[in-house]
Amino acid sequence: MTTIVYVPRDSSALSLGAHQVAKNVQAEAAKRGLDVKVVRNGSRGMFWLETMVEVVTPKGRVAYGPVMPKDVSSLFDADFINAGAHPLNLGLTDEIEWLKKQERLTFARVGITDPVSVEDYLAHDGYQGLKNALKLSAADIVKEVTDSGLRGRGGAAFPTGIKWNTVLNAPADQKYIVCNADEGDSGTYSDRMIMEGDPLVLVEGMTIAGLAVGANQGYIYLRSEYPDALVTLNEAIANAYKAGYLGANICGSGKQFDLEVRRAAGAYVCGEETSLLESLEGKRGIVRFKPPLPAIEGLFGKPTVVNNVISLATVPIVLDKGGKYYQDFGMGRSRGTLPIQLAGNVKQCGLVEKAFGVTLRELLYDFGGGSASGKPIRAVQVGGPLGSYLPESQFDTPLDYEKFTEIWAVLGHGGIVAFDESVDMAKMARYAFEFCAIESCGKCTPCRIGSTRGVEVMDKIIEGKDHAKNMELVRDLSDTMLNGSLCALGGMTPYPVLSAINHFPEDFGLKKGQVA
Amino acid sequence: MPLLHAIQDDLGYVPEGSYPSIAKALNLSVAEVHGVVTFYHHFRTHAPGRHILQICRAESCQAMGSEALEAHVKKTLGVDYHETTKDGAITLEAVYCLGNCACSPSIMIDEQVCGRVDTVRINEIIAEAKGA
Numbered sequence: 001m002t003t004i005v006y007v008p009r010d011s012s013a014l015s016l017g018a019h020q021v022a023k024n025v026q027a028e029a030a031k032r033g034l035d036v037k038v039v040r041n042g043s044r045g046m047f048w049l050e051t052m053v054e055v056v057t058p059k060g061r062v063a064y065g066p067v068m069p070k071d072v073s074s075l076f077d078a079d080f081i082n083a084g085a086h087p088l089n090l091g092l093t094d095e096i097e098w099l100k101k102q103e104r105l106t107f108a109r110v111g112i113t114d115p116v117s118v119e120d121y122l123a124h125d126g127y128q129g130l131k132n133a134l135k136l137s138a139a140d141i142v143k144e145v146t147d148s149g150l151r152g153r154g155g156a157a158f159p160t161g162i163k164w165n166t167v168l169n170a171p172a173d174q175k176y177i178v179c180n181a182d183e184g185d186s187g188t189y190s191d192r193m194i195m196e197g198d199p200l201v202l203v204e205g206m207t208i209a210g211l212a213v214g215a216n217q218g219y220i221y222l223r224s225e226y227p228d229a230l231v232t233l234n235e236a237i238a239n240a241y242k243a244g245y246l247g248a249n250i251c252g253s254g255k256q257f258d259l260e261v262r263r264a265a266g267a268y269v270c271g272e273e274t275s276l277l278e279s280l281e282g283k284r285g286i287v288r289f290k291p292p293l294p295a296i297e298g299l300f301g302k303p304t305v306v307n308n309v310i311s312l313a314t315v316p317i318v319l320d321k322g323g324k325y326y327q328d329f330g331m332g333r334s335r336g337t338l339p340i341q342l343a344g345n346v347k348q349c350g351l352v353e354k355a356f357g358v359t360l361r362e363l364l365y366d367f368g369g370g371s372a373s374g375k376p377i378r379a380v381q382v383g384g385p386l387g388s389y390l391p392e393s394q395f396d397t398p399l400d401y402e403k404f405t406e407i408w409a410v411l412g413h414g415g416i417v418a419f420d421e422s423v424d425m426a427k428m429a430r431y432a433f434e435f436c437a438i439e440s441c442g443k444c445t446p447c448r449i450g451s452t453r454g455v456e457v458m459d460k461i462i463e464g465k466d467h468a469k470n471m472e473l474v475r476d477l478s479d480t481m482l483n484g485s486l487c488a489l490g491g492m493t494p495y496p497v498l499s500a501i502n503h504f505p506e507d508f509g510l511k512k513g514q515v516a
Numbered sequence: 517m518p519l520l521h522a523i524q525d526d527l528g529y530v531p532e533g534s535y536p537s538i539a540k541a542l543n544l545s546v547a548e549v550h551g552v553v554t555f556y557h558h559f560r561t562h563a564p565g566r567h568i569l570q571i572c573r574a575e576s577c578q579a580m581g582s583e584a585l586e587a588h589v590k591k592t593l594g595v596d597y598h599e600t601t602k603d604g605a606i607t608l609e610a611v612y613c614l615g616n617c618a619c620s621p622s623i624m625i626d627e628q629v630c631g632r633v634d635t636v637r638i639n640e641i642i643a644e645a646k647g648a
Contacts, residue, residue, distance in 0.1 A: 015616050015629040016619060016631050047618035048618075186575040186612065187576045224521075226615060228629075262517065262518070263517070263521050264556075265558035266558035267555065280517075282552070283552065284552055284556075285556070343576040343618055344620060345579040349620075351618075381575055417579055420579075428578075431575070439612070
């Protein structure tokens with residue numbers, strides 16, 4: 001009988017040696033004359049246990065981790081293909097607390113299936129959403145998405161259904177679906193995990209979006225820093241074409257949808273939707289004025305849906321189980337679940353998909369297990385490089401778009417980066433300006449010039465030169481950037497800067513509790 | 517952009533000498549081609565070393581000590597960012613997030629991401645790159 005062994009092909013697992021682990025498993029099995037088939041899956045998202053190897057047993061999948069390439073022969077010695085005892089044995093994967101406590105909707109299949117196999121996808125409830133969508137009118141698909149309460153997971157949290165409705169009602173001979181896979185925020189990797197772990201759910205979501213608004217062409221704009229995701233996506237798309245789920249006649253419905261991956265080229269600002277469209281058109285990624293909205297005049301001047309990977313990858317479950325089912329998760333106006341990414345100085349980093357309402361403290365301590373260094377967590381940055389820094393006193397804030405707005409913070413794309421007490425917040429504020437200066441597209445003055453001046457002012461503050469005057473200046477500059485920038489890059493750089501000053505004044509040469 | 521990627525994938529950079537032919541093929545001015553190539557961090561206009569080493573400078577990696585790693589690499593290689601070692605083996609670049617934030621600090625050598633990199637590991641990576 002063939003034993004199936006899963007070894008992830010997720011690039012974080014690869015960064016810890018998963019390819020070598022897979023090779024060693026195959027070599028050892030051959031050497032010992034065992035009938036073992038290695039399947040490369042996505043990651044379950046428990047990165048402190050990567051490379052996590054799973055073996056299929058009659059009782060279920062049994063996990064071993066973290067497996068280093070050198071551990072493989074000892075796993076065979078311990079008869080791991082029959083769930084044998086070994087110091088790295090983690091028991092049944094489904095019984096691991098960390099996974100059991102989650103509500104995985106968008107990530108339902110990630111780490112479980114072979115990402116590029118249409119057959120495996122179908123065996124795990126894949127393409128149920130598309131099947132339902134093909135029976136509905138375009139307006140009814142949009143209604144289902146609107147009813148689900150799904151909001152843009154890229155960060156702006158704009159209701160997906162309303163965006164789709166605008167495109168549906170915009171008359172045009174050609175419309176486009178564009179997937180924003182330019183996941184540039186530090187501390188985020190959920191888009192990558194979907195594209196490497198379950199790319200077909202994204203393909204299905206984009207196909208449904210095409211049916212909903214009347215678009216027959218889709219593009220995935222993928223950041224160039226993700227070479228592994230490119231390979232996986234292209235394999236999955238080719239397989240979907242072969243199986244008749246993409247192309248001129250989707251599932252024999254007579255409807256067409258074509259899909260192509262386009263590589264970005266390392267510009268953070270291209271995660272902003274209008275500069276992304278410029279870049280897709282082959283130009284420099286300079287931000288456009290809005291209006292017109294991309295939903296009216298988007299790619300090549302045509303009505304275009306621009307959605308983040310997670311938003312589109314969530315659409316299939318909405319169409320499968322219904323808008324009401326999805327809407328029942330969450331709190332307030334934040335409906336459904338959020339794939340949260342724990343990063344930075346956290347002991348147990350990884351992907352946690354939970355309904356909105358979970359608190360930072362639960363995530364950092366119950367899931368994360370505290371800091372990796374063992375020192376107290378002093379600050380967390382939520383929502384990428386343009387998100388606010390939060391102090392320990394705000395760790396009980398529930399994850400909810402509106403609750404975060406109340407404390408002048410953002411959820412963004414759900415990335416949480418933790419810092420222990422060794423962090424110097426003045427340096428982090430300086431870095432925020434520096435990053436903005438490097439990545440500014442240069443179109444608007446507050447961002448282009450303001451960011452460079454910001455670095456200079458922060459340098460003076462750190463040196464202690466004209467301290468009071470420069471503290472006032474940094475606030476004044478931040479105010480200009482907040483109110484005068486064209487897009488979120490310049491407009492939100494003051495979030496990390498001012499939150500750092502407000503919550504950690506002692507790092508800026510001020511007394512604790514003193515407001516500059 | 518797909519054209520520029522193809523050129524860089526083949527040659528390792530986009531030589532300025534190729535601008536006129538690109539411009540002609542796409543019905544653009546040479547200035548427009550220059551504008552696009554230089555806008556994006558990914559494209560380079562000069563030949564790199566045999567290997568490209570990118571160090572992540574973003575927040576998550578900073579939280580796990582990437583600053584010390586950067587300093588160590590710059591000292592070991594004797595180059596700053598965007599420079600190539602004298603033996604032509606390694607070009608050093610900064611990168612802002614490799615999406616490997618659960619295993620910080622991260623680096624990328626050519627197209628391979630490496631996580632939880634300490635000075636011992638980076639020395640191995642450098643030695644291997646110099647030897648190959």
